Amino acid sequence: MDIKFKDFEGPLDLLLHLVSKYEVDIYDVPLVEVIEQYLSYIATLQAMKLEVAGEYMVMASQLMLIKSRRLLPKLVEDTSYEDDLEVDLLNQIEEYKRFKALGEELAAQHDQRAKFYSKAKTEVLSEDMELVHDKTVVDLFLAFSKVMSSRQSTLNDKHTTVEADQYRIEDMMVYIEERFDRKHQLTLSDLFSESRSRAEMLTIFLASLELIKRHILCVQQEDNFGEIILTKEGA
Structure with missing residues (x-):
């Protein structure tokens, strides 16, 4: 991905x-x-x-x-x-x-x-992803940076050894969807409440981006730099 x-x-x-x-x-x-x-x-x-x-x-x-x-x-x-x-x-x-x-x-x-001159047709390809409610990936990324920064000291205290990457984005997508089966709405920080390592947090974040890209989740942010709220489309 x-x-x-x-x-x-x-x-x-x-x-x-x-x-x-x-x-x-x-x-x-x-x-x-x-x-x-x-x-x-x-x-x-x-x-x-x-x-x-x-x-x-x-x-x-x-x-x-x-x-x-x-x-x-x-x-x-x-x-x-x-x-x-x-x-x-x-x-x-x-x-x-x-x-x-x-x-x-x-x-x-x-x-x-x-608009007043003819020119050859050009095809523009863009991989930028726009989120619903006029939010961009940058807003989500900045919110994630804030969450990771706040939890960094806690993770450092709990883990003194370097662990191997053992998380798959596909598995985390299933995990996130299961979380929404139990609750209609979650904040971004809620998703990381049970995370045990930085690698797990990163994988959950990438999995949530993929779910947003597929329009399975939608994003809201009421205030600038405020909490990111995730809801499941059609729920």
Whole structure:
């Protein structure tokens, strides 16, 4: 099974996606929360053995520095340096937002002009998966990153040895459907409540994506970064 997550155009594109969820001015967002979501996203990509470009890791190191300085006791001589780091980051996101909006406007104009000229037919193939209720795989993936991050310490305490991969996506699809036979509605975190390892959580997540892709499950999310709610189609 080949599942393709949305490809961000770079670390600033990912940060802009996270920041825009708060629907406030960029300079008013809770920066530490945004940093934690970015780091969780990258950590989950690595856990799933997906390739992470070097530029994302460079940004991650910068964000970890900002976060650590936020959490450390304030020192008078370091305050201006810390503020400079944060303001510089927010300025970069703001500038990227302007250029992206300009690029989208130019693309829209190109599409409009294309209506008045004939051109050869092209076939566009896309593996991107759109979820119902205007949710995308990114929303589901970010929610999963949050769940995995919150359970990481518990899993580390319970398992001190490296276990072999022993879970199949097909088996987990059957397991998830059986869960819905007993209950009409489940949250994403409910699915992982009985998970005993990170490998099991990853397999359940991929199995749930496949069920969504096949329109067996549908997805809802009432608030930005809120709990993901799964229901069975036709139930």
